[in-house]
Amino acid sequence: MAGQHRIVVTGIGLTAPNGNSLESFRDALLRGVSGVRHTEIRYMGQQVAGLCDFDEFKYQSKKMRRRGTRAGSISIWCANEAIENAKLDWANIDKSRVGVFLGITEHGNVETENEIFEMHQNNLDWKSWSPHHNPRTVANNPAGEVTLNRGITGPHYTLGAACAGGNVGIIAGAQQLILGEVDVALAGGVSESPQTFGIFAAFAAQGALANHEDPTKASRPLCKTRTGIAISEGGAIYVLERLEDALKRGAHIICELAGWAVNSDASDFVNPNPERQVQCMHLALRRAGMQPSDIDVVNMHATGTGAGDIAESAGVREAFVESSKTYVNFTKGHIGHAMGAAGSLELAGNIPSLVDGWVHPGIGTVELDPDCAIPNLVLHTPVKCNVKTILNNSFGMLGINSALIVKRYES
């Protein structure tokens, strides 16, 4: 896939609605613990959402947190945890050779809504608009805050890829390493979406906003009685390096990126296209030099919407029709839909299976939708398997599809 360069993961930092480290997140996934809860949304009142409870001030001063954004704060937490996890020699590393590449679904809605609300509280006095609005809402904000926090002088930007953002951020980081633009890539995805009213209201207008009196039962992917998406925040950032660099510094190699693909439906603003999803998965497999039967686990995007679940189920069935051994799971029953973070978070939650051999189950599915029946679907309880490869799907609006394959590192 990577030509003369193999790209490896040497660190992971994350925050999810049910865990602030890979260990706690993984434990929650295996035990079936949901992180979805009730929250108050401006104008709308009580809604369900996945909210994170990491310590915002462990790596950031109160002043910088106030000046920045929630997405920036999440990114700073994840980046610092990832750097620590990778045991990078940060004091001596060339910061101009480090890059930050973060996938986002959206950015700027939170701050814009807050400013408009404040302006209304001040009799539409436009001069009450904050001077911080622009640096908070520029699209590179989450990645840029990481560079400010860690003194990184290499490139940084975000990748606007809707809910494929988490995968696309990792892919962009790998591409920058292959191109030789950086020696270390901090790459992944982040989401601050539960802080914005507009996204809740829009999903409600689509009839696609999850609800349940018990918030832990609100996100029900592939379920006949699903009600829609439980919007979540979170983030997962990976330290990526070229294999030779990682070996040279004696890094612990968590896994290797084996192949990836990103394509476009070119068919609808919102509704997915299973034919293009299959093409995307097959392209990733081809680039990885693999057959469908080489994949041990497929992590579905599975948002908990009828259109999305049914289309993806058809796509996964078709893409893996030749494989009788591939297990299929999903993560949004546990954490809701972490939007731009979904791809990188959900992949992270599965990566430990390369070592511990447990495929975490999907939860929240009370009655499986017959249209979503897939062979070897892992529901409710973990399955033991010698996991060597994982294919992670993440799809987004405007028809962006991504599939990312990781494999156990073997020298």
Place this chain on the structure above:
Amino acid sequence: MNQEQVRQVVLNIISDIAPDEDMTVLKDEVSLREQLDLDSMDFLDIVMELRKRHKVEVPAEDYPKLATMASCVSYLTPKMQ
């Protein structure tokens, strides 16, 4: 508001804008920027909060009058009667 009340107003705003700072050791006659980690954006925030919380407008040409706590109090007290 009297001068002490105006001082407290400014203190409250700066405490919100620079929450990591110890405001108990602030010297009123010394430049705020010499004592606190404040930059130009922070001063814009102070002006903004005065406007939002107390309907006091500080034109750009008067920004230098916010240099110290003492000068803030002198400048703002007549505006907050």
